Amino acid sequence: MQLLEAKLHKIDRHNYRSYSSLRGEYHFVDFDFFIDITQTDPAAPASRVRARRKWSLTDLAWLKEQSLDYQRAARDFIARHFADLTQQINDIEIDRPGQAVIDRTAVVFDEDAIELRFRVNLPADGRSIIAKKTANLLTFTMPKIIRRATIARELPMEELKRHCETVEDQVALRRQLSEKGLMAFVADGSILPRLSGDSDLPMADAIPFTSPESLAIELDAPHRGKVRGMGIPKGITMIVGGGFHGKSTLLNAIENSVYDHIPGDGREYIVTDETASKIRAEDGRCVHNVDLSPYISNLPMGKDTTMFSTQNASGSTSQAAWLQESIESGAQSLLIDEDTSASNFMIRDERMQTLISKADEPITPLVDRISLLRDQLDLSILLVMGGSGDYLDVADTVIQMQNYQTLDVTEKAKEVVASHPTRRQLEGTTEISRPRTRKLNRAGLKTQLEEGKFRIQVRDKTYMRFARDYINLQALEQVADASQLHTIGWLWFQIAQGKGWEKQPAKVFSQMLNEHWFRSMPQYGDLAKPRVIEVMAVLNRMRKAEFE
Known part of the structure; x- marks a missing residue:
């Protein structure tokens, strides 16, 4: 934490782009904090950050012994609780789930820790950095929320168990x-x-x-x-x-x-x-x-x-x-x-x-x-x-x-x-x-990525951008969350790295969407698992997709 405060003090009143010097890992008393991507402008998408808290500090290690569906529901519940805690804090936001309980990356369990993945809007005065305000956000407000979201005594445990049992x-x-x-x-x-x-x-x-x-x-x-x-x-x-x-x-x-x-x-x-x-x-x-x-x-x-x-x-x-x-x-x-x-x-x-x-x-x-x-x-x-x-x-x-x-x-x-x-x-x-079964041209997807600046952008659940292609998805009523579309874009990115024609694209996507699907994805908190049905449905609406 002291390292983060020192870095902030050093860039106080510097140009906003100097926030990029904060990227890296920081050790707090009871969790580790990672700044993965910093925004380039006050109006740009918020910075991507992660916080990891060891199981031994949460009294929640029993969750590791539960079924994968119970764990999925528990991660969903923690993300909702985190979202409730930040409801009045405009500068901290997590990918808030809707009415459906979908496998998400906002909260991840691994063998060692609970990991929270969220976004932080780094404060500015015009285009200048306000170090004092940022330090208060990152070393005082944010740690309180992380602790309250990842320790048993701060969570409504009966609600959590009911949530998980209902999903099971x-x-x-x-x-x-x-x-x-x-x-x-x-x-x-x-x-x-x-x-x-x-x-x-x-x-x-x-x-x-x-x-x-x-x-x-x-x-x-x-x-x-x-x-x-x-x-x-x-x-x-x-x-x-x-x-x-x-x-x-x-x-x-x-x-x-x-x-x-x-x-x-x-x-x-x-x-x-x-x-x-x-x-x-x-x-x-x-x-x-x-x-x-x-x-x-x-x-x-x-x-x-x-x-x-x-x-x-x-x-x-x-x-x-x-x-x-x-x-x-x-x-x-x-x-x-x-x-x-x-x-x-x-x-x-x-x-x-x-x-x-x-x-x-x-x-x-x-x-x-x-x-x-x-x-x-x-x-x-x-x-x-x-x-x-x-x-x-x-x-x-x-x-x-x-x-x-x-x-x-x-x-x-x-x-x-x-x-x-x-x-x-x-x-x-x-x-x-x-x-x-139609074959999919991997090279066609890769060409799109190479011709223009690579982007995966999603506007609610109705439009998706992949490279230069804008895909109208208003008819796809079974897409439950925009975060599923982010994942679909990254699945395409991965399949595009192969060569030639993929003979069974639906089967390959199904294999990619196994229980550990998120491990091959970027460490982003706004990804949610889609069905293969939706992966292919969106791909079928990409105007530049090539099937034979």
């Missing part, structure tokens, strides 16, 4: 889905609606979820015990009902439950197949050599759809591409909302079939291929439908939302199908197979 419960529930023949599970008492369109907090006074008796099942959680709720079976499931009755709300809760949630979120006992991918129409996106032939063929001018590329996809083309890309990336469940889908990709009714012959229509709608996705590829599909009853012919389960209450209307749907048979013609009769 969700992991256990999710692991039971496959053996029970389910793609998702929604516990009774769950709160599905969110506070508002721009808030992920639970809505106050919302109607708690209750499972219909016919779909009710009990799963076992190690801490809570038996958990009763609605099991959504594998296969094709439809969610139907009138407008504003909660169809999309149920789907949104399910799509976000590929992640664990904090206690009190309302979704902490909802779990979904971790490979589930929500797809939709996305006009204007790029598509790179994707086989769309199961859904789109016989295009005008004889354009090949087995290796289809475009920089400006239509709604139907983009949704077909997303479906194929999801399967290629390892998705075993697909989530689809009619409201955000291309209508001509979803259905072609009897009258339109009569008016426009199949020979003049290049699109084979999903309704004619969906049963093959289930039967031949073993995919599960969850559909929100409010306007087309033609999917009732292929649905295994039909759930009605009525005033935010759930009804199993599968038998009633079968009666409707029997009494009102469809007269539309089946248009997709050929077998379906998994899309081929």
Whole structure:
């Protein structure tokens, strides 16, 4: 600490760039402090710093004996507690988690210590250094926060244990889905609606979820015990009902439950197949050599759809591409909302079939291929439908939302199908197979890094910059945190260091995202673990990416 104070005294009133001389390691009485990157300007991103405190000084060493999921939750809790302690201190900030509990680098456990990774805004008077103010921040205010965040007697231990046990419960529930023949599970008492369109907090006074008796099942959680709720079976499931009755709300809760949630979120006992991918129409996106032939063929001018590329996809083309890309990336469940889908990709009714012959229509709608996705590829599909009853012919389960209450209307749907048979013609009769695995050109990524100043920049969850390429991600609803995008950029950076074409990019990314994934990353505190599904989804939207 004395060394840090001496250095600050030496650069007092110097130009702001002189803060760079502070980079290095400093020893405090009970922790080590590292200044890794100093900001170059008062308006630049805050300086990156780390603090390491030995386990023997924390009374938290018992955490090392817990499961990896318990440890992930404990690290998440400590990061939240640190964020609460700095809420009124504008110059210290940590990567604050949202409602989901994701593996992050803001707090890291290793064999020797707890490491906190955060940012500090170094004070300035114009462009001059204020040594006294900086010394107060780094040697008085900051140490107090570090100590309070990393010692048992300063932490709300009962809350920490509940936080960790809730996460362990969700992991256990999710692991039971496959053996029970389910793609998702929604516990009774769950709160599905969110506070508002721009808030992920639970809505106050919302109607708690209750499972219909016919779909009710009990799963076992190690801490809570038996958990009763609605099991959504594998296969094709439809969610139907009138407008504003909660169809999309149920789907949104399910799509976000590929992640664990904090206690009190309302979704902490909802779990979904971790490979589930929500797809939709996305006009204007790029598509790179994707086989769309199961859904789109016989295009005008004889354009090949087995290796289809475009920089400006239509709604139907983009949704077909997303479906194929999801399967290629390892998705075993697909989530689809009619409201955000291309209508001509979803259905072609009897009258339109009569008016426009199949020979003049290049699109084979999903309704004619969906049963093959289930039967031949073993995919599960969850559909929100409010306007087309033609999917009732292929649905295994039909759930009605009525005033935010759930009804199993599968038998009633079968009666409707029997009494009102469809007269539309089946248009997709050929077998379906998994899309081929496309190769990724590593050199193409490296060229981008070499042509311009290397940057990974993220603006919330909607835009990402990699080198010179700006990637629009507004349609990717399952990106839970902007910090996942930072990690995706660094994964690309690593894969770009190899040579030639990568034959199985999704498999390589999966290997990189093992339990020790962060060890190959920079020692930054704003990284969070993404799913391979999102790594590939973002890559598929990079306009300069090269696949074959």
